Amino acid sequence: MSEPPLLEFANLCVSYGGRRIVDEVSFTLARGETAALVGASGSGKSQTALAALRLLPPQVRTSGRVAFEGEDLLSLPERRLNAIRGRRVAMIFQEPMSALDPLFTVGSQIAAVLRLQAGFSRGQALTRAAELLDLVGIDAPKERLSAFPHQLSGGQRQRVSIAMAIACEPDALIADEPTTALDVTVAARILDLLGELRARLGLAMIFISHDLQLVRRLASRVYVMDAGRIVEAGATEAVFCNPQHSATQGLIVAAPSPRARRPDPAPEILRAENLSVAYRRRGGWFAGRSEVKVLDAVTLSLKRGRTLGVVGESGAGKSTLGRAILRLVPASGAICFEGRDIGGLDETGMRPLRRAMQMVFQDPYGALSPRMRIGDIVSEGLLIHEPALSRRARDGRAAQALEEVSIDPARRDRRPREFSGGQRQRIAIARAMILRPRLVVLDEPTSALDRATQMDILRLLRDLQEAHGLAYVLISHDLKTIEAMADDIAVMKNGCIVEQGPAAQILGSPRDPYTRSLMQAAFDTHGGRQDFSSRRC
Amino acid sequence: MPQRALARILAAAATLFVVIALSFFLMRLAPGGPFDSERPLDPKIAENLRRIYRLDLPLWRQFLFYLQSLAQGDFGPSLHWRDFSVNELFAHALPISMRLGAEALSVALLVGGALGAIGASTGAGLRQKLGAFAVDAAALIGVILPAFVIAPLMQLLFGLTWRILPVGGWEDGAWRNQILPVATLALPQIAIVARLMQTSLRDVLAEPHIRTLRAFGLPPRHIYAHALRAAILPTLSYLGLAAANLLTGSVIVETIFGIPGMGRYFVDGAIGRDYTLVMGTVVVVAALVIAFNLLVDLAYAWLDPRIAESASR
């Protein structure tokens, strides 16, 4: 305790329109230390970091003290603060696309920091910017200087942000959910980079995340936030192995145990062969048209009452596959549903089949028409498929369907906005179930929900599957969700299935290198699943 | 990029063609047709008309001949001003209208842009409040005082009461004669540009990439330079519409201030049922607006790298 802390937060409060979003937050960061601020979305962790560098909108009120080497950043004049921002304390943000100016080249953006904050000349700045890009692992750094942000991938953009952040060799780096917007494998590499830079430059780091698992790799201390307060603090391993507060426990709830294998044979309900979807891209009158294949000759099969897990990163074509199976996007190839080829049916021919095959979507906010009563939303399928039904009978069925997903049927006159995310997802499930389908495509049904709610929804889906003998196509980027639900797994990359087979085989001994990197990123292991299961504590 | 420009130019040409065709056939739809005027036509004019319009031919061939004369820059004789061809009228009127329009647009951009930039800064200070108030006031005036109310009022104040500026007339573009027309034309555009600039600058300043600049401690001058570049884009894309609005306004302004520009000829032509003149005006005006839109389009692609690529990739 002899050396004074690099950064000291003391009773920091942030209020917005009378509502406190950060409440009496105090902690310290020593030189070279990495601390993590962890909490669910809306817990105030990002606001804490932004408040430290006075980056919140002007109408937000802050009080308390954030001292950098003893100087209170909250009361420093703007000019003196600017000498600390970027030079001594740097920051990287969650969304690398919007954090960079879309109208300027990445080179000029890095060079601006070097020129204005480190006193480089224009020429020196560009040379140094190229070196920095090289340092953060961007290939052909000299050529990349003249690239615009939109020409880079998400991971590359985040690397550019990191290059900007370390340009002035700061003492501390605040990383605000730096990997949340990225795919798991990319995120893993960005984390490796941050760890490496920390060691090389002796950076102190505040790492902000909603993912406790992620934090475990980097941080030595953890501060768990909930509703604006720090509710639990301590050494990372201690907090992880012995969580005290319910909010901390909520962040590390266990996934439901993997489903037991069911070897008994069941009839095939769905078979897709050589399923392809291509979008035509218009390139103006003379640029010609090019085709982009988002789904490339996918073949799969699903048995009645079973779950096929489709896993892959964003852009892999998973959602397109789900929609193609239900004939919601035009696709080539054969789709057999219960032995019947539905690939060539038109919309009218499809209509009677639609009640047997339903879909549940990712975003529970976008999936319910905001102006309709939830009773009408749930019973819309009846309106289409059982037009003879009286209004009363429909209403009764809607109440039943809501009850089955544990939504109080008395609330069926309410509009979607009055329900929470998890409840809305239940309503969306009720809408699909009211028609008693035999096949349901679940498109990332839990990824917009917080961890605890995710588990509830997965349990509900499992119960419904058992009760009604449903077949699921479960699409997810999250291997843990897949592990909890799937009998078979298909791994997708760039529109193709790179590996598929029984769940135990894929998770236990993945053959494809891509599957292995996915596993590694998801379970933070280098081997198979066993390792993950034993690593609880 | 050149491909995109070429495509744009072709699209503009196609648009102009459609406008010409539309105005041509619309005229032919007129009950009684444009040429059975109650008044007897001068034989020379009648002869000219027949030459241009080939009334004896089927309609589609008439249209081809009309296109041909347009291509040669011949709009035919004026039915109203018997001694002039439409070309002669335009040769005189077009430079006047374009000069007025260009001056009004410059004034609108300078004043409106500055006003909007000042009004965009948020905060509790007196300066910020005054700036925001000025934009609000300008926007309100722009809405509730249309040109045809403002123009007579200014004539009354500056021309009749204080006698410091002429009430009307052109006098070969003497600067004193231009002040009131340009002010009348520019005023509503100032309101719109100020509002556009204010909202877009406010939006941009609230964007994460501006927060990034602040997080790196870059000076306010640098931050504003970044913000302005992005904030100027909505104003730029409004310019095409502004050109059309200015031409509309010039109709009123030229009528009220007695300026011999395109707008006034157009109104007089419309009232006197001078079909050749009105058709010629529509074609010229449409060509101007289309050309201006084209320029704006190309400038936008040059300023925003995302646009140039989304089309060619």
Next chain:
Amino acid sequence: MSRFILLSPARAALWRRIPASAMLLVLIALACIFGPLFTSHPFDRVYPDYVLAPPSLEPSPNASEARDAVEELAARLGAKIVSMDSTGDSVAAKFSSDRTIDAAALAALPRSDRIGPPRINSSGDGGQNVGLNIPLLRTVFPFGADANGRDLLTRTLIAGRVSLAVGLLASLVALVIGVLYGAIAGYAGGAVDALMMRIVEIIYALPFIFFVIVLVMVFGRHFVLIFIAIGAVEWLDMARIARGQTLALKEKDYVAAARALGASPAAIIRRHILPNASGPIIAYLTLLLPRVILLESFISFLGLGVQEPLASWGVLIADGARNIQGALHLLFFPALFLGATLGALQSFGQYLQAIFADAHVGLESEPR
């Protein structure tokens, strides 16, 4: 005070939430619709004696105008005024003349706007000395009278009816065409959308006022035609907004869910797209109204719109502009009404837009 006693707290809160702009609009509309019933002047009645009369709440003729009228009467009769006594509603006067003043002579007098037909109270000297009772015609011109001597208040209100009616009908035409066109283009997407929007762009390139004037010129000046012409040009923005909304909404998962349920495109547009797009569309409609009203005034100002003796605000403002030297009220009152209407509509439209923007944000955020 009584308002808050009569209304429940919830209703009172609602009342307070109605923006001033909406109340002003209702006020103007009511005045224009019912006002002319109470102004006691037909809108086309000409008062030659009150040409360019200034605005005044005092009834005309006032004392000196009454004297002028009586003197004029005497001059016409070739008589001298012996005495004159005003009693509010009438003037008792004694005339003496070389000629006989009898009922026939009085009947032959030209009509006046200031005094009614005089009656003979007493007659002496064979009708050469008469006592006359001259009734005064009390008329009020709160906004003054125009260059033809017509009451400007009545004319402003009548013109308001025309301007508002054209505004509403033309906006309705624009709404119907625009929403149908935009929703179809947006929902169909692809080549259909590209083609339909290309057409919109082409019409955009034409300064609309030229188009409207050409339409009016070609098809003649007719009330109905004006709003069809305006509506037919002003639907473009509406189509763009409806298309934009449709494009955004059709990507929503609830539309995909409806398709997965087997709903037809028409049902999807009706049940899911139009209700959710209605907010921005209504807000834009309120912003379209002032534009249309302005456009009509503009056409009328140029003399291509509504015909005399009917008027719209644009016609009256054109009148005012012609008489600006000496009779400023002819410009002032119509411009005041037009400006107030435009301003109120604009502000109400922005208010609605803000509400719907908020509602939109509210939909995306988690309930607390």
